[in-house]
Amino acid sequence: MNMKMQDIIQVLIITGLISLCANFVPQIAKTGSLMEAFNKGTVEAIPGMLILIALAAVSMWLARVLPGGLPGAAYVVTLGCILTYPGMPGSAYISAATAKVGFLQLCTPLLAYAGIAIAKDLDVFAQSSWRILLVSAVVFVGTYLGSAIIAQVILKSIGII
Amino acid sequence: MKLHLIVVALVMAAEFIGNISINLGIGKIVLLPMMYALIMGTLTCPRFLKITGEKEIMGASSLLGVILMLLMARYGTLVGPTLPKILASSPALILQEFGNLGTILIGIPLAVFLGLKREAIGAAHSVAREPNVALIGERYGLDGAEGRGVMGVYIAGTVIGTIFFGIMASIFAASGLFHPIALAMAAGVGSASMMTAAVGSLAAMYPDMAKDLAAYGAASNMLSGLDGLYMSVCLALPMSEWLYKKVYRLKYGVEAPPSEAAQAKENN
Numbered sequence: 001m002n003m004k005m006q007d008i009i010q011v012l013i014i015t016g017l018i019s020l021c022a023n024f025v026p027q028i029a030k031t032g033s034l035m036e037a038f039n040k041g042t043v044e045a046i047p048g049m050l051i052l053i054a055l056a057a058v059s060m061w062l063a064r065v066l067p068g069g070l071p072g073a074a075y076v077v078t079l080g081c082i083l084t085y086p087g088m089p090g091s092a093y094i095s096a097a098t099a100k101v102g103f104l105q106l107c108t109p110l111l112a113y114a115g116i117a118i119a120k121d122l123d124v125f126a127q128s129s130w131r132i133l134l135v136s137a138v139v140f141v142g143t144y145l146g147s148a149i150i151a152q153v154i155l156k157s158i159g160i161i
Numbered sequence: 162m163k164l165h166l167i168v169v170a171l172v173m174a175a176e177f178i179g180n181i182s183i184n185l186g187i188g189k190i191v192l193l194p195m196m197y198a199l200i201m202g203t204l205t206c207p208r209f210l211k212i213t214g215e216k217e218i219m220g221a222s223s224l225l226g227v228i229l230m231l232l233m234a235r236y237g238t239l240v241g242p243t244l245p246k247i248l249a250s251s252p253a254l255i256l257q258e259f260g261n262l263g264t265i266l267i268g269i270p271l272a273v274f275l276g277l278k279r280e281a282i283g284a285a286h287s288v289a290r291e292p293n294v295a296l297i298g299e300r301y302g303l304d305g306a307e308g309r310g311v312m313g314v315y316i317a318g319t320v321i322g323t324i325f326f327g328i329m330a331s332i333f334a335a336s337g338l339f340h341p342i343a344l345a346m347a348a349g350v351g352s353a354s355m356m357t358a359a360v361g362s363l364a365a366m367y368p369d370m371a372k373d374l375a376a377y378g379a380a381s382n383m384l385s386g387l388d389g390l391y392m393s394v395c396l397a398l399p400m401s402e403w404l405y406k407k408v409y410r411l412k413y414g415v416e417a418p419p420s421e422a423a424q425a426k427e428n429n
Contacts, residue, residue, distance in 0.1 A: 003223075003227070008227050011224050011227045011228065012227060012228075012230070012231060014165050015227075015228045015231055016231065018165070018168060018169055018172055019172075019231070021169065021172065021173060022172045022173070022175075022176045022194075025173070025176035025177055025179075026176065026179065029179070051234075051238075052231055052234040052235055052238070053231065053234075055234040055237065055238075056227075056230035056231050056233070056234045059230065059234070060227070060230060072226075072230055073229065073230065073233045073353075074383075074386075076230055076233045076234045076237055077233050077234075077236055077237040077240065077379070077383055078237065079234075079237060080233075080234050080235070080236065080237015080238040080239075080240070080241060081237045081238075081240050081241040081244060082241065083237075083238070083241065084237070084238045084240075084241025084242050085241045085242070085244055086241075086242060086244075086245070091241065091242075094238060095238060095241065095242050098235060098238040099238075099372075101235060103232070103235050103236070103239065103357075103361075103364075103375055104193065104194070104195065104361050104364065104365075105176070106231060106232050106235050107195040107232060107354075107357045107358075107361060108172045108175055108176060108194050108195045108198045109168055109172050109198070109228065110195075110225075110228050110229060110231075110232055110354065110357075111195040111196070111198045111199040111202070111323065111354060111357075111358075112167075112168045112171040112172050112175070112198040112199070112201070112202045113164075113168060113202070113221045113224060113225055113228055114199060114202065114221075114225060114323070114354060115171070115198060115199040115200065115201065115202020115203045115204075115205075116164070116167070116168070116202040116203070116205060116206070116213050116217055116218060116221040117218060117221040117222035117225055118199075118202070118203045118206070118319060118320055119203065119205075119206030119207065119208065119213065119218045120218055120219075120222055121316050121319050121320055122203070122206060122208055122320065123208075124312075124316050125316050125317065125319075125320045128313050128316060128317065129313075131272070131275040131276065131277055132277075132280070132284060132310070132313035132314065132317065133317055134271070134275065135268060135271060135272045135275070135277070135281075135284045135285060135313075135314065136284070136289075136313065136314045136317035136318065137317075137325070138264070138267060138268050138271055138285075139264050139268050139284065139285055139287075139288055139289070139314055140288060140318070140322065140325055140326065140329070140351070141329060142263055142264030142267050142268060143260060143261050143263075143264045143287075143288050143350050143351075144260075144326070144329055144330075144333075144347050144348070144350060144351075144359075145260070145263075145333070145347075146259070146260030146261060146262070146263035146264060147257040147258075147260030147261070147346070147347035147349075147350050148260070148333065148339050148343050148344050148346075148347035149260065150253070150256055150257040150259060150260045151253050151257045151260075151342075151343035151344075151346040151347050152339050152340060152343035154252055154253035154256055154257070155250060155253045155340065155342060155343055155346070156340075158249070158250070158252060158253070160246070160249060160250050160253070160342065161340040161342050161343065
């Protein structure tokens with residue numbers, strides 16, 4: 001992970017563009033016209049996407065220059081959180097602009113890249129025994145269910161849900 | 162460049178297919194474009210369609226960290242506006258890490274019953290994401306039995322975990338037993354893409370709550386990254402060791418042999 005900042009920004013811009021393309025597809029069904037979908041889904045989402053790219057780039061830079069060895073992901077979530085915290089100057093604008101970027105449409109490119117990268121692990125996966133697969137499935141279901149039960153009980157008892 | 166063009170094609174194809182709802186009787190589950198993108202991406206590999214080669218695979222895997230940052234930035238801006246509400250839920254966010262311990266109680270006996278030896282400890286002590294793999298590697302070495310166990314679940318999680326979490330969240334939501342917020346929060350236990358698939362499925366089922374669901378999932382995911390490892394070190398791993406020894410004696414009638422790592426230490 002020693003990419004140049006320049007390369008990082010380039011990758012962020014490319015992914016941002018792909019995500020903006022994805023962003024207008026669901027709008028077609030909603031608005032009924034291609035032009036309007038392009039306007040709502042892509043053109044209106046550009047400022048938000050630029051903010052996200054800037055946040056990501058700044059955070060990766062911070063992860064490099066600041067001591068402590070925290071990953072960039074920790075900085076980017078914190079920064080995004082602070083900038084959109086109710087009452088922060090400009091928070092309403094940033095929040096509204098980034099809200100135009102559908103988070104599901106942001107995930108689609110990520111998982112497309114992830115799908116391509118999976119090929120690396122496919123051979124090992126094909127060799128894993130059915131025992132490990134069964135244990136994996138139980139571990140995933142068990143952990144998810146366990147956490148959901150605890151979350152449900154506590155959220156209910158403190159009156160959030 | 163070829164890599165990015167393939168991704169554009171995959172993404173557009175996936176988005177044009179759109180959400181697919183399947184009625185299960187008890188309720189409907191939702192399949193999302195991100196899931197098709199993942200599956201189609203895997204299908205392009207040299208093993209199947211041979212569209213991508215070694216170069217694209219390595220390229221994609223080295224770019225993933227950067228691309229994830231964009232999604233994390235979006236999560237940050239989702240969490241910010243709901244932060245007051247999320248802070249009010251912090252007891253639930255912290256305590257739900259204990260949900261993992263129930264897994265050990267079922268997972269370790271099952272693994273030993275299936276004939277796994279010390280692999281069981283690596284496999285069933287956690288959902289085996291990167292920090293857990295690192296922990297087992299440090300404690301026992303990744304080439305030992307425990308390492309094989311944790312790597313097995315890690316690989317399974319990488320290859321099928323995302324889709325698995327998405328569909329699982331959908332099924333639990335359809336069951337009507339849980340509030341969507343509780344399910345979104347629980348989604349944080351896995352990797353970022355597992356959480357995203359689970360939260361995405363929930364958001365598609367409850368569009369009015371989409372923002373809150375994503376914010377809770379993302380907050381829980383971040384927190385799991387911080388306290389999940391402490392949980393593993395202090396509770397999950399010792400508990401797995403203890404339960405393994407009990408179950409081993411029950412099944413084989415003799416004391417469980419110590420780990421290869423511990424044996425090596427004794428021989429020195």
